[in-house]
Amino acid sequence: MPLTPTLIGHFSQGDAQAVSRQNRLPVDATAPDTLLVATTTVDTTANRDLLESTATELPTLDGCMQYRKLVWFYFRAGAAETTYRVLARATDHNGAPLGAGWITLATGTLPGEANTWGRIEIPATTDGYYDQYRIEVWRTAGNNYTLTSKIVGVR
Amino acid sequence: MQPKVCLVLFSFGNFNRAWTQILRNLGIDYTLCIATSGGTSASIQTPQGVFAANSADLRGYFRQFNAVILCDNTGDLAATSVNSYSVFWMSWNDPEDPAFLFFNPHFSAALGGAYNSNFPSDFPIVRPNPSDIAGTLYPADGGSATSVDPLIQTATRARGMCVLFLAENIRAHVQTICNTHTNRIPYYWRLDTAKHSALVSAAYTHRVARNGRAGEILAVPAPPISDEDTETYPSDCVIAYRYRNCFWLPHAMARTQRAVNLWDAEVSPFVFWLLYGLQLAGVRPRYRLPVQIETSRPLEALEASFNPPYSLREQCDFLLASWDWMRDFARRKGTAIIGGVTTGGRDRSASSRQHWGILYNTSYPAEAREAAMRVHQILVAGHREGTTPCGPHDYTIGGGDGLWGSAVSAGYIRHAGRQRGTPNDVPIARGRCCVAPHVLPTGVAGADAQTVQVGDTEMVEWDFTGRTSGTGTTFDLPMDNIHAARMIIEGHIDEMLALGFPDGYCAGHRYTNTAANNSGGECYWQALKEFGFRGVRSSSNCTGINIKRVPPNRIWQGFHLVGDEAVDNCSSGAVFSRGLYLPSAPSGGDAVKRFLLDHGSDISANWATGQVAAWRAYRRLLCQTTSIWLHGTVVELSSAYFHPNQSLMCVSLANPIAPFEGWSRLGPYGTPHYNHAVELLENMDAVVRLLPDVLYWGTITDVMDHRERVIG
Numbered sequence: 001m002p003l004t005p006t007l008i009g010h011f012s013q014g015d016a017q018a019v020s021r022q023n024r025l026p027v028d029a030t031a032p033d034t035l036l037v038a039t040t041t042v043d044t045t046a047n048r049d050l051l052e053s054t055a056t057e058l059p060t061l062d063g064c065m066q067y068r069k070l071v072w073f074y075f076r077a078g079a080a081e082t083t084y085r086v087l088a089r090a091t092d093h094n095g096a097p098l099g100a101g102w103i104t105l106a107t108g109t110l111p112g113e114a115n116t117w118g119r120i121e122i123p124a125t126t127d128g129y130y131d132q133y134r135i136e137v138w139r140t141a142g143n144n145y146t147l148t149s150k151i152v153g154v155r
Numbered sequence: 156m157q158p159k160v161c162l163v164l165f166s167f168g169n170f171n172r173a174w175t176q177i178l179r180n181l182g183i184d185y186t187l188c189i190a191t192s193g194g195t196s197a198s199i200q201t202p203q204g205v206f207a208a209n210s211a212d213l214r215g216y217f218r219q220f221n222a223v224i225l226c227d228n229t230g231d232l233a234a235t236s237v238n239s240y241s242v243f244w245m246s247w248n249d250p251e252d253p254a255f256l257f258f259n260p261h262f263s264a265a266l267g268g269a270y271n272s273n274f275p276s277d278f279p280i281v282r283p284n285p286s287d288i289a290g291t292l293y294p295a296d297g298g299s300a301t302s303v304d305p306l307i308q309t310a311t312r313a314r315g316m317c318v319l320f321l322a323e324n325i326r327a328h329v330q331t332i333c334n335t336h337t338n339r340i341p342y343y344w345r346l347d348t349a350k351h352s353a354l355v356s357a358a359y360t361h362r363v364a365r366n367g368r369a370g371e372i373l374a375v376p377a378p379p380i381s382d383e384d385t386e387t388y389p390s391d392c393v394i395a396y397r398y399r400n401c402f403w404l405p406h407a408m409a410r411t412q413r414a415v416n417l418w419d420a421e422v423s424p425f426v427f428w429l430l431y432g433l434q435l436a437g438v439r440p441r442y443r444l445p446v447q448i449e450t451s452r453p454l455e456a457l458e459a460s461f462n463p464p465y466s467l468r469e470q471c472d473f474l475l476a477s478w479d480w481m482r483d484f485a486r487r488k489g490t491a492i493i494g495g496v497t498t499g500g501r502d503r504s505a506s507s508r509q510h511w512g513i514l515y516n517t518s519y520p521a522e523a524r525e526a527a528m529r530v531h532q533i534l535v536a537g538h539r540e541g542t543t544p545c546g547p548h549d550y551t552i553g554g555g556d557g558l559w560g561s562a563v564s565a566g567y568i569r570h571a572g573r574q575r576g577t578p579n580d581v582p583i584a585r586g587r588c589c590v591a592p593h594v595l596p597t598g599v600a601g602a603d604a605q606t607v608q609v610g611d612t613e614m615v616e617w618d619f620t621g622r623t624s625g626t627g628t629t630f631d632l633p634m635d636n637i638h639a640a641r642m643i644i645e646g647h648i649d650e651m652l653a654l655g656f657p658d659g660y661c662a663g664h665r666y667t668n669t670a671a672n673n674s675g676g677e678c679y680w681q682a683l684k685e686f687g688f689r690g691v692r693s694s695s696n697c698t699g700i701n702i703k704r705v706p707p708n709r710i711w712q713g714f715h716l717v718g719d720e721a722v723d724n725c726s727s728g729a730v731f732s733r734g735l736y737l738p739s740a741p742s743g744g745d746a747v748k749r750f751l752l753d754h755g756s757d758i759s760a761n762w763a764t765g766q767v768a769a770w771r772a773y774r775r776l777l778c779q780t781t782s783i784w785l786h787g788t789v790v791e792l793s794s795a796y797f798h799p800n801q802s803l804m805c806v807s808l809a810n811p812i813a814p815f816e817g818w819s820r821l822g823p824y825g826t827p828h829y830n831h832a833v834e835l836l837e838n839m840d841a842v843v844r845l846l847p848d849v850l851y852w853g854t855i856t857d858v859m860d861h862r863e864r865v866i867g
Contacts, residue, residue: 035707037172039414055701062704063677063711077168077412093612094585095677096635097702115168132704146412 035061035070036151042082042137043144049136050149057100059132065090067153068129070122078145079114083107084137086122088130095131102134110137114145122151158438159184161201161217161253163241164226165193171413173423173790174226180789180865181849182441183433186220190240193227195269197240208240209273217244220253222436224429228259228410230306232285232336237261239270246275248399254363254436258428259306259334259406264291278398279350279370283334283342292334292342293392295376297771299755300339305332307409310422310783311751314341315774318394319377320845322365326377327841328777329427331394332406343376344403346391354398361400363437371397373404373435383766383817395428397435404432419695419718420790424782427842430789434848445853445861446490446788446843448722448836449668449692449796451548453478453494454530455508456523456800461730463804464823467507467519470800471526473811477803477832478533478543480812484836485542488843488852492543493661493794494534495668495692498650499551503568509551510654535655538662546660546667547647552634556699558643558675559634567632569624570646578626582638586616607637609681610712640675640682648686660688664856668692668796672719676703680714690715690859692794708866715859718793722780723802724831725749734805734826735772736762746776746829769817769827777838780831784839792862794855802831 009018010025019025038050049060064070076082087102105123112118122128122135137147160178162185164170178185189200190208198205199213206213217223227238242262244255262274264284274282284291296314305314316331332341354370364371373395376388396403407429413421433440456470457463463470485492500509505516513519513527537543552567553560570576582605590599592606592615601617608614624630624642632639651659660667665688674680674693683691693716697703705716725732726743733740736747736758743749752775753759761768784795807813807820807828814837815829822828843850 033707037414039412051695053696053701055696058696058701059704061707063706092585093589093607093609093614094636095609095703096585148412148414 030155032071032152032154034150035064035153036149038149040137040147040149041144042078042080042139042147044139046138047085047136048138049134058134060135061133061151062095063131064133064153065129065131066155068127069154070128070133070151071154072120072122072135072149072151074118074147074149075116076110076112076118076145076147077115078143080139080142080145082110082137082139084110084135086120087134087136088128089132091131097132157184158182158440159186159220160222160224160433160438161186161188161220162224162226163188163190163199165190165238169410169412170226171408171411171423172415173413173420173426174408174429176415176420177426177429177789180442180444180792180861181433182865183438190227190238193236193239195239195242195273199240209243214247214252217247217253218251221438222254222256222433224256224432225258225260226408226410228306228406229261230304230335230337230339232263232283232288232334233265234261234263235265235267239266242270242273245278245398245401246273248361250361252400255401256404256432256436257401258404258408258432259332260403275398277350277353279347279354280393280396280403281345281347285336288336288342291345293345293388295332295341295343296774297386297754297757298340299757301341301754303339305335305339305341306406307411308424310424311779312754313424313750313752313775313779313782314754315752315771315776315778317377317774318374320374321372323845325841325845327845328774328781328838329842330424330778330782331428332425333394343388344393344396346372346393346396348391359399363397363400363435369399373397373402379770381770381817381819383819384770385767386770402432402435404428407432415790422783422786423790424779424786426785426789427782430846430849434846439848442861442864443849443851444789444792445857446839446850447493447794447852447854447858448784449493449495449794449855451495451668451796451798452497452508453534453543453545453799454510454513454527455497456513456527457731458507463731465804465808467513467523468526469808470804471513471523471530473803473806473808474530474799475526475533476811477799477806477830478530481832481836482533482537482542485537488840490852491541491664491854493664493666493668493855494543494545495548495670496534496545496651496654497550497670498547498647499549501650501653502570502646503551511650531654538656541662544661544664545651545656547651548668548670549643549647550670552643553673553699557670557673558640558679558698559703560671560673560699561634562700564632564634566629568629569642570649573645573649575642575645576649577628580623580626581642582619582622583624583630583642584619584622584633584638585636586622587618587620589614589616591615609637609677634675635678637678637681640679641685644679644682644686660686661855664854665689666691666855666859668794671699673697673699674705674716677711680711680716684712684714688714690717692717692719692796694719710862710866715862717855717858718787718791720783720787720791720793720795721797722783722795722835723749723797724776724780725801731801731804732831733824734822735769735776735829737824737826738762747772750776750779752776752779766818773815773829777834780835781838781842784835785842788850792858792866794858797831797835799832806830
């Protein structure tokens with residue numbers, strides 16, 4: 001078919017397709033995105049995030065509105081009892097948080113023993129669509145250990 | 156044939172992901188294989204099966220690769236099992252076999268049994284013996300101990316080495332540790348000259364044997380260039396060696412769990428040796444990586460209140476000589492040295508630390524302003540020809556922290572004219588109501604409604620009552636919105652044009668480096684895009700008040716947020732450099748203090764009595780800053796930068812661009828002259844010339860192009 005006036009087209013089955021609201025680009029909009037890969041030394045500093053920041057207003061992840069859910073995979077090298085907190089908040093269209101502080105989505109003891117894997121869904125139930133997340137870990141007993149994390153965003 | 160290498164490691168629990176990040180950036184395919192132990196009985200787990208380390212199957216598997224890289228290493232010469240499984244590969248020397256790259260290999264005499272019996276009898280490097288270190292290794296870099304494990308250091312505590320690469324006949328300062336031990340002293344290797352002579356006499360055919368011989372010394376400690384430098388090494392001391400198709404190379408990567416997270420990575424300071432090894436092995440990358448550097452505040456001068464050693468005029472004089480040299484360097488090498496010009500000086504603060512102020516503030520001596528103008532004219536001319544492109548860099552807003560440096564920029568003074576300058580009454584904050592246009596009922600929006608867009612989000616905003624600038628010049632500016640961002644950026648461009656630059660975004664690069672590395676978040680990125688920018692330099696926490704992060708891949712809606720790697724020879728808190736070392740310098744006020752280079756007090760304790768201490772400090776500083784720059788170039792695809800006025804304050808006014816000559820040429824404070832720009836760029840040029848398959852002198856545009864190529 002001939003291309004109708006448009007800025008974007010693509011080929012499909014050997015034919016040129018004009019992109020329109022009814023005929024969208026064949027992209028996989030459901031593929032998850034890797035949002036973070038980090039190694040954290042978990043120590044006793046309270047409210048320290050995965051990027052080892054203690055600035056309490058600083059998000060660990062920003063610009064996440066497009067994600068229905070985040071999935072946090074981790075591998076912990078130590079068994080020390082560890083508290084974690086998952087915080088979230090929304091921003092306006094300029095990127096400015098609507099206010100100071102955070103919603104606490106989850107808090108508790110980080111599951112797993114030494115050299116074990118974990119997986120935590122954020123939020124655990126319902127959908128996210130928050131703009132900013134802050135994920136904190138700190139140990140309350142034992143010794144420092146390395147926590148390796150990967151967080152993916154799911155649309 | 157696509158380049159492909161095999162990485163062999165023992166455990167993902169001790170694996171530095173910079174190994175693979177570099178390979179991805181270079182477009183080299185790789186396969187990861189895991190050894191089941193560190194002993195000779197280990198099996199190697201490959202994607203095509205598990206093979207014994209000495210098996211013909213493994214040898215056949217390896218033959219599909221250009222090179223096999225041994226990733227494991229240790230800082231304990233007495234360890235009995237680290238990478239013993241690799242001993243068999245030293246005898247796989249047929250032309251069909253790949254090159255083997257051994258970085259900081261553990262081949263100590265402490266290894267016994269099957270390792271000993273399989274170790275090639277003609278191998279020409281003396282095996283280190285933890286019971287006889289003095290007889291088997293040479294202490295390097297003065298022989299002092301690092302206070303912590305030198306192999307896992309990141310951006311401080313460099314060890315200083317000047318290496319002579321024999322085939323290339325190039326001297327370069329690169330961090331080099333062949334082996335170390337629990338005493339934390341870096342060592343070079345000792346050559347068995349008889350065995351080496353036999354290998355050199357033996358013909359050998361393999362694609363990596365460029366001299367057609369079985370043995371080749373690749374690198375040795377460079378001989379001193381001054382009588383002051385008494386740090387010499389025996390003639391049988393070697394740093395890198397090719398034994399048939401096996402490359403015996405210094406440490407390349409820390410054996411530690413280290414993520415290259417998607418914003419930043421901890422500095423891997425030994426990556427030069429990985430790049431050099433890949434080139435020696437004939438692994439031709441799909442992509443070469445562009446090397447470039449930036450400056451922040453290319454023209455500023457410190458007033459007497461900072462207690463600098465030089466007057467305003469003298470500071471401009473050494474900047475003039477240095478910028479003239481840098482512009483010429485950029486011409487010769489085909490690079491562009493970006494300059495972040497301190498804007499805001501025209502409208503808000505006319506101090507001598509502002510580009511505008513040192514040019515036009517009549518409270519400063521005319522001779523200083525004239526000298527500053529000569530520097531400025533070099534920058535403008537260089538901008539036009541592409542060697543010194545400049546963009547805005549504003550500390551006069553956000554409480555001194557730049558874009559969104561504070562919630563409100565108190566007492567903001569705006570520019571005159573244009574769309575958002577005086578006397579126009581324009582929004583400076585988000586409207587009271589914002590509704591997406593496709594759900595906005597008819598008749599709801601107020602009469603002052605306007606459409607604003609930040610990225611994919613389009614809103615109709617109205618009711619700006621109490622949220623506009625009025626017609627005046629000065630007001631408190633909320634920094635968290637697109638209206639403020641547009642006003643600020645418009646003022647920057649206007650000032651750049653008024654300064655004589657033909658544009659305000661580094662010419663065709665459409666880039667600038669931001670003050671305090673604060674890029675301000677989405678509303679600023681949107682405004683910068685609207686004014687034609689393609690990217691800016693940014694820290695990952697991109698506001699001064701720590702409420703924002705850059706996107707994971709550092710690209711927002713096609714807009715680049717290039718990472719930052721400072722390579723100044725002093726800390727920002729110390730304001731300026733007192734040189735390589737000055738006992739009375741404040742914390743971070745000299746290079747040694749800034750980078751913790753005083754290993755075992757072997758600089759500070761000898762400074763007054765041993766001339767070699769200055770050469771030691773010189774070597775360590777160059778190794779440190781070059782390695783940070785190289786890491787930014789090949790691991791992060793980020794940008795290294797320094798502040799000329801601060802880093803060059805330790806030069807001799809008699810000849811500011813003279814090379815370092817120890818105590819033969821003195822700068823201020825009676826200590827050795829040192830020009831950081833000249834030395835650092837010349838040393839990086841030596842590295843680039845050593846690695847023509849891997850690096851080239853490029854520009855920030857090349858960096859952003861490559862980021863789009865490999866990150867997307």
